[in-house]
Amino acid sequence: MAKMTLEELRALRDEKKKDLNKRDVADKTKQVVIGMGTCGIAAGAKDTLNAFLQELDAQHLTDVLITQTGCMGLCYVEPTIEVIAPEMPNVIYGKVTPDVAKTIVRDHLVNKKMVSEHIFDRPAADIIDRGGK
Amino acid sequence: MAFTNYILVCGGTGCESAKADQIYQNLLSAANAEGVHETVQIVKTGCFGFCEQGPIVKILPEDSFYVQVKPEDSEEIIKEHIVKGREVKRLLYDKSESKKHARVEDIQFYQKQFRIVLRNCGFINPENIDEYIARDGYAALEKVLFEMSSDAVIEELKKSGLRGRGGAGFPTWLKWNFTKQVDSEQKYIVCNADEGDPGAYMDRSTLEGDPHSILEAMAIAGFTCGADTGYIYIRAEYPLAIGRLKIAMEQARAYGLLGENILGSEFSFDIEIRLGAGAFVCGEETALLASLEGNRGMPWPRPPFPAVKGLWDKPTVINNVETWANVPMVILKGGEWFTQIGTEDSKGTKVFALTGKIRNSGLVEVPMGTTLREIIYDIGGGIANDKDFKAVQTGGPSGGMITKDYLDTPIDYKHLQGLGSMMGSGGMIVMDEDDCIVDVTKFYLGFTVDESCGKCSPCRVGGRTLYNTLDRITKGEGTMEDIDKMRSCGYAMQKASLCGLGQTAPNPIMSSLKYFEKEYLAHIKDRSCPSGRCKELISYFILADKCIGCTACARKCPVSAITGERRKIHLINQDLCIKCGICYEVCKFDAVYVG
Numbered sequence: 001m002a003k004m005t006l007e008e009l010r011a012l013r014d015e016k017k018k019d020l021n022k023r024d025v026a027d028k029t030k031q032v033v034i035g036m037g038t039c040g041i042a043a044g045a046k047d048t049l050n051a052f053l054q055e056l057d058a059q060h061l062t063d064v065l066i067t068q069t070g071c072m073g074l075c076y077v078e079p080t081i082e083v084i085a086p087e088m089p090n091v092i093y094g095k096v097t098p099d100v101a102k103t104i105v106r107d108h109l110v111n112k113k114m115v116s117e118h119i120f121d122r123p124a125a126d127i128i129d130r131g132g133k
Numbered sequence: 134m135a136f137t138n139y140i141l142v143c144g145g146t147g148c149e150s151a152k153a154d155q156i157y158q159n160l161l162s163a164a165n166a167e168g169v170h171e172t173v174q175i176v177k178t179g180c181f182g183f184c185e186q187g188p189i190v191k192i193l194p195e196d197s198f199y200v201q202v203k204p205e206d207s208e209e210i211i212k213e214h215i216v217k218g219r220e221v222k223r224l225l226y227d228k229s230e231s232k233k234h235a236r237v238e239d240i241q242f243y244q245k246q247f248r249i250v251l252r253n254c255g256f257i258n259p260e261n262i263d264e265y266i267a268r269d270g271y272a273a274l275e276k277v278l279f280e281m282s283s284d285a286v287i288e289e290l291k292k293s294g295l296r297g298r299g300g301a302g303f304p305t306w307l308k309w310n311f312t313k314q315v316d317s318e319q320k321y322i323v324c325n326a327d328e329g330d331p332g333a334y335m336d337r338s339t340l341e342g343d344p345h346s347i348l349e350a351m352a353i354a355g356f357t358c359g360a361d362t363g364y365i366y367i368r369a370e371y372p373l374a375i376g377r378l379k380i381a382m383e384q385a386r387a388y389g390l391l392g393e394n395i396l397g398s399e400f401s402f403d404i405e406i407r408l409g410a411g412a413f414v415c416g417e418e419t420a421l422l423a424s425l426e427g428n429r430g431m432p433w434p435r436p437p438f439p440a441v442k443g444l445w446d447k448p449t450v451i452n453n454v455e456t457w458a459n460v461p462m463v464i465l466k467g468g469e470w471f472t473q474i475g476t477e478d479s480k481g482t483k484v485f486a487l488t489g490k491i492r493n494s495g496l497v498e499v500p501m502g503t504t505l506r507e508i509i510y511d512i513g514g515g516i517a518n519d520k521d522f523k524a525v526q527t528g529g530p531s532g533g534m535i536t537k538d539y540l541d542t543p544i545d546y547k548h549l550q551g552l553g554s555m556m557g558s559g560g561m562i563v564m565d566e567d568d569c570i571v572d573v574t575k576f577y578l579g580f581t582v583d584e585s586c587g588k589c590s591p592c593r594v595g596g597r598t599l600y601n602t603l604d605r606i607t608k609g610e611g612t613m614e615d616i617d618k619m620r621s622c623g624y625a626m627q628k629a630s631l632c633g634l635g636q637t638a639p640n641p642i643m644s645s646l647k648y649f650e651k652e653y654l655a656h657i658k659d660r661s662c663p664s665g666r667c668k669e670l671i672s673y674f675i676l677a678d679k680c681i682g683c684t685a686c687a688r689k690c691p692v693s694a695i696t697g698e699r700r701k702i703h704l705i706n707q708d709l710c711i712k713c714g715i716c717y718e719v720c721k722f723d724a725v726y727v728g
Contacts, residue, residue, distance in 0.1 A: 003389025005397045006275060009266070016267035020257070028194070036218045049137060065194050066137055068218025
């Protein structure tokens with residue numbers, strides 16, 4: 001790298017800041033949890049995850065945290081994800097292909113509109129002790 | 134392809150020595166083997182500060198805080214956490230089931246801390262300048278070069294109230310202003326990284342974790358005071374810090390942030406590293422400059438102060454690592470912001486290396502004015518092994534002991550001095566009921582006597598006299614006159630010594646005489662050591678009514694001084710006993726008595 005001018009330093013800082021901010025978890029208010037159990041991965045959860053990352057960048061959303069979790073127990077509609085956002089109920093989506101992922105980002109996260117056709121419920125939530133895990 | 138997980142591995146000296154590098158390498162190869170190397174970024178950062186629980190691995194975005202990680206855990210971390218998204222529970226600091234997982238902010242150790250100096254430690258990769266830049270690195274230099282005059286920089290520092298963190302607490306702006314006002318063709322900027330207090334490692338960790346902050350601050354001082362050359366004087370036994378500094382300097386030069394015409398401006402500045410041989414006295418600024426010049430490290434009488442006549446007789450700004458690390462933040466966020474942290478006469482934060490008989494040893498940065506109790510009990514987790522707190526030594530061998538009664542003293546320059554101790558560079562050694570105050574004091578005196586350069590007689594002769602007296606007392610040969618003698622000798626040293634080393638060397642004696650005179654008297658009058666530390670004053674006995682004849686002590690005794698048959702009472706032969714205390718430790722029936 002050649003010696004920089006002031007403008008180049010500023011440009012570099014802005015660019016790198018985006019990368020490093022992803023490490024900072026403090027000001028993220030929304031969360032997308034992706035089910036990455038064996039079933040999820042086999043059904044293409046990795047591609048779904050990548051689709052989320054790409055779409056978040058494309059929509060310039062910086063307040064969304066992407067995390068992984070194990071199997072959510074909805075193996076028949078994998079890949080499954082959960083979206084947690086303020087002013088919205090926590091929603092589990094199933095059969096989330098990369099295209100659906102992009103729709104979820106645009107509708108649910110940006111426009112606060114749920115993507116009805118992909119909503120699934122946690123299995124037998126009433127018999128699982130939620131405090132336990 | 135973007136990263137979804139970040140693994141931060143501590144790369145401080147403490148964790149490195151506990152195989153953190155192997156963990157890092159194993160994580161990399163495991164990530165490759167599992168095919169996730171493109172989605173997880175593995176970074177070696179600076180010290181997290183929680184050294185007691187090292188090696189530390191932190192994973193983002195989940196904020197999982199793994200402690201005491203071993204190289205063989207790496208594979209599980211990648212397979213379970215990164216691939217499957219399941220936390221490795223057994224490695225979490227807080228394993229309790231009630232919480233989903235321990236977030237860093239939930240850990241008590243971090244709750245009362247406030248990080249300015251260590252702002253990037255444990256967050257960025259210190260060997261990557263881009264990450265420093267992304268954390269507003271070199272933005273302060275940029276601001277100074279293009280938006281501020283040198284007067285404005287001094288004004289900002291003055292407003293901030295920043296004082297030297299090396300020990301004496303001299304206002305930083307004043308030092309800089311002296312140098313700035315002297316008319317000289319050549320001036321120098323020096324970073325004092327000759328950290329020598331036993332048990333102190335704040336500066337090392339700062340340099341290892343965030344080397345660019347020091348380079349940036351030195352360049353700011355160069356611009357402000359009109360200097361084009363800086364030196365970092367660092368001891369050779371800090372190889373990791375030196376290595377990272379060298380990498381940082383190369384990267385800064387490549388980016389044009391050091392060297393000719395920085396960022397296209399008129400200002401040129403470069404830095405060189407000078408290695409010290411590890412003499413404690415070279416942490417004293419004038420001795421450091423003598424050593425930098427290639428001479429024997431001995432102090433010279435001040436005035437003239439280095440700010441006016443320093444390195445090679447040229448005006449020289451010399452500051453300690455921690456002071457430097459504060460500078461970019463003061464410039465960037467403003468002096469006003471800095472004054473909101475801390476107390477009336479001590480602004481900002483202070484980093485302490487918390488060691489000794491404490492549960493959570495580690496590196497701690499707290500706002501000035503935090504009490505000793507908060508540091509020792511809330512952050513430090515209290516005394517190890519549920520023993521009783523006895524005293525805390527702040528300021529290393531130059532400081533004094535502070536007792537239980539003063540635990541609620543807010544820590545700042547004024548209050549610590551009022552207690553006969555000092556801020557020092559930030560070593561904080563905790564002692565418990567098992568520590569003998571006279572013995573500990575003798576240890577500190579032994580250190581300063583060893584490290585005295587010998588130039589002035591108060592320090593050279595006085596230190597030796599004090600040490601010999603203490604040595605006699607610990608052997609049960611002290612007399613009552615010794616107490617007064619030590620006081621007057623110490624007083625003479627404080628007043629007459631040439632530099633800080635001799636002036637502060639009697640502090641441990643003076644403060645322990647003040648707070649623990651009883652213990653001295655026990656050694657002198659009763660010829661006994663209440664804590665059972667001074668070997669000449671104690672004997673080990675076996676209590677006949679408790680001994681069951683298990684032979685454990687006899688088998689462990691290294692000099693075969695213990696005799697006795699199985700199931701019969703044992704006996705220690707006092708002529709053979711070397712008072713190692715092993716019998717006391719191995720006895721499960723409290724049958725060994727120290728008296």
